[in-house]
Amino acid sequence: MPALNKTDEVDLLLRVLECSTQSDGWTPILALVDLKLGCTSFICEIEKNGNPTQKFGGDRSYAHLNEMLQTAKPDGGQDALRFLMTNAALYYPYCKTTLNKGEFNGNKPSLERARSRDGTPNSRPEEPEVPGLISPLKRTDHSTILFGCLFNTYTTETIDVELASETFRTLTKVLAPGLEAFFQLERERAENQIQRILLSCSSCPSVLMTGDRTVLGQTSTGLNSLLSTGGAILRGEKVDFKNKQLEACLQDALDAVYAPNTSVHTKNGTANASTQDQRNNSVCIEDPEGNLRRLIFGRVPSPVSQSGINQEPWVLIRIAETSKLPEDIEAILQDRFDLSQSEAHLARHLTMTGSMNDTVEKLGITRNTAKTHLRRIFEKTGVHTQLQLAGLIHRLSGLF
Template sequence: MLDFQTSTLAIHPGLIDTIYRTTVDEGDLDAALQAIAETIGARAVRLIRAGRGEDVVLGSVGPSMDECAEMRRRRTDGSVLTDGRRLVLSTTTSTASDTASPELLQSLLCHLDRAVALANRLSSADMERNIGSDLLERLSVGTVFLDAERNVVTMTGMASTLIAAGDGLRLRGGMISALCGTEDRALQSAIKATLSHPENGPSDVLRVHQPRCERALGIVVQPIAKSAQSGGIACALVIRDSERTCAPGEAMLRKLFDLTPAEATLTSILSMGLTLDEASAELDISRNTARAHLRAIFSKCGINRQTELVRLVLTSVAMLGKGVETRRAA
C-alpha cells in the first residue's frame, strides 16, 4: 500500500511525478530509474521481477553489477503477488553517497510497482482496442464514438473514410449528421434516446441513403453503459456500407482449405457474391476451367454448392486475418 505521508518523500517533490510520467505516459521505465539514481546518488539502479524461475530485469541504468562489485549494493523487495512474483529494486552506491533510507526505497518501489502495473494495463487496453478496430476495418465496419453532448470523440479509419466521402453522412460542428433532413432527424432522435437510457436502452438501427452512389449505409446506434464509459465516450455509431464487399486474403484461403493459388483466387472472388461466369471473366479464364477449379474446391471443402462455399468462407477465420481486401461493388 502506498504511503504518501512518508517524510523522506518530502525532500524529492518532483520524483514521484517523474516516475509516473516517464513510465506510464512515455513508456520509458529506464528514464524513471535514472531519475531515482540521480536523486538518491546511486551509480546503478535496476528493477527486477523475481520469482517463478529466472529473474527478469525490467529496467536498468548505470554500470553493470560486475563493474560496481566494490560498491554497496542494496536490495528492496516488494510484496509477493498471488502469482508468486514480486518486484525488486536493486541500487548500487558508494558508502559516502548512500543517503537513501530503507523507507524511501520501499516507497519508491511501491510507486514503481503501481506505475509499471498501470503502464501494462494501458498497453493491454490499447492493444485490445487496436485489434478490435483492425478486425472491424477488415469487415468494412466503421465506428464513431460520441460523448454525452453528441460530439464526436474519436472514430475508426473506416468511419473516417465513409464520412469524408460526404455521401450520406457528414461532420458538422464536431457532430455527425445525415445529409437528408428527414434521415438526420431520425439519426439525432436515435442518438438522443440512446444517451438518455445508457444502462438498458436498446440499440437502434436505421439507414442513411447515399445520393451520389444511390445506395445506403446501415447504422446501429449502440448504447454504452455508464459503468463502461471512459474518456468521455457515451455511445457509439456502428456504420456498415453493405456495398463494400470483403474478400479474404488468398494466402489465408490456401492455408485454411489447402487450395492451390488458382483455386484460392477463384474462392476469394466468389465469396464477394460474383457468379461463376463473372469470376471467369474477371480472371480471364474459360468457364470450363473455372468449373474445374470449383469442383476441386468443393472436394477439398467437403461441399457441393457454391452457396455453401460462400457461407463457409464468410464465416471462417479467413475473414479476420491480415490480407483481407475491401472492394466496392459495381
C-alpha cells in the first residue's frame, strides 16, 4: 500500500499548519491524506452523550465513523465507540478486529477478516471487508476527537498490516499539533467573547452561562447576586434554578422563543403592556429578605468555531436592584390603564418597596384599602400577581 515518504510528511505538516485554524480548514487536510494514501480519512468530535458535533465535517465524518465501527461488537459487552471515547489509548491504531475481540490492552492490530464466535472463518460468502484504523487523538471532559482511515482500495487479505499501522501512526503525529492549535484558538476566541460581553454589562451584576447552565464568567458580584435571590443554587460549575419562573425565562432565551407583547384594555382602546426588547425577557422575584429583584435573561452570541459552526447558545443574566421610580409613571398608569390617582400611587410605591406592609405604612392607608386598590389594578392592567405588576411598571419606566 502507499506510504508517506518524507516529502509527503512535510507537505501534510505544512497543510496542517496552514489550514487547521481556518474555517473549513480540515477539509483540505483530509483531502491531501486521501490523495496520498488512496483512502477515506475522517476526523469526528463526539460529545460525552455520544452525539457528533458539526466540527470537522459533521454528519459526513460521523457516517464514516459508523462505517468503521459497524462490525465492531466486542464480546465483553463494552460498546466500541464508548471504549474509544473513554478508555482507548491516544494515538494507538485500533482496528475492527481488535475491537471485535475486546483486545483493548495494546495488542498489535491484525486487520484480519472477522471470524464467527467459535473462532472459525465465516463460511457464508460475503463482500470483502474494507480494512480501517481508528484512534482517539484528544479527550476532554466534554468530548473525544477520533481520527480514522478506511483503506477502500484494499481488502483485509491484500493490505500490508505493518505498513498501514506505521503510516497511520505517522498521520496521527502530524495531525496532533494542528488539532491543538485549532482548540487553542477556539479557547481564545471564547475567552475574548466572554470578556466583551461582561464588559458591556458592567453597570449591574451579571452572569454568563452556557445552555447546560455552566458558568462561563461573571462580573465582580454577579454570581453572589444571582444566588442571593434565593432562586438558584450552585452545583459545581453549574447553576440549578429552584424558581420555575427563572427556569422558564432561561428556556425561552435558549429557544429564542419570545412571547409577543401582551395586549391589555385601556380607556383609549388597546395598548401593549410590554415595551421590552424582544431579544430579552425578565422576571421579578422576591429575595429571602423581602426585596424585589429583577432578573433579565438574554441570549448572546457565542463564538463561531474555526469550522464555521456556531457554538451552543449562551445566556446572559443581569440582576437589577429595585430603584426609585419616577413620579411620572403614575400619570402613565392613569392614562394607559385608567387607574385612579390612588391606585397609581399604590402601584408605584408597591413596586418600589416590594412589600405590602411597607407600602401601607408609607402611604398611611389601611391594608383593606390597599387590597381593594390592588384588586382593581390587576383588573385594569390585566396582570395577576404583584410580581407581574412590578415587571409591567419597570418596563413602562424603561428600566429594562
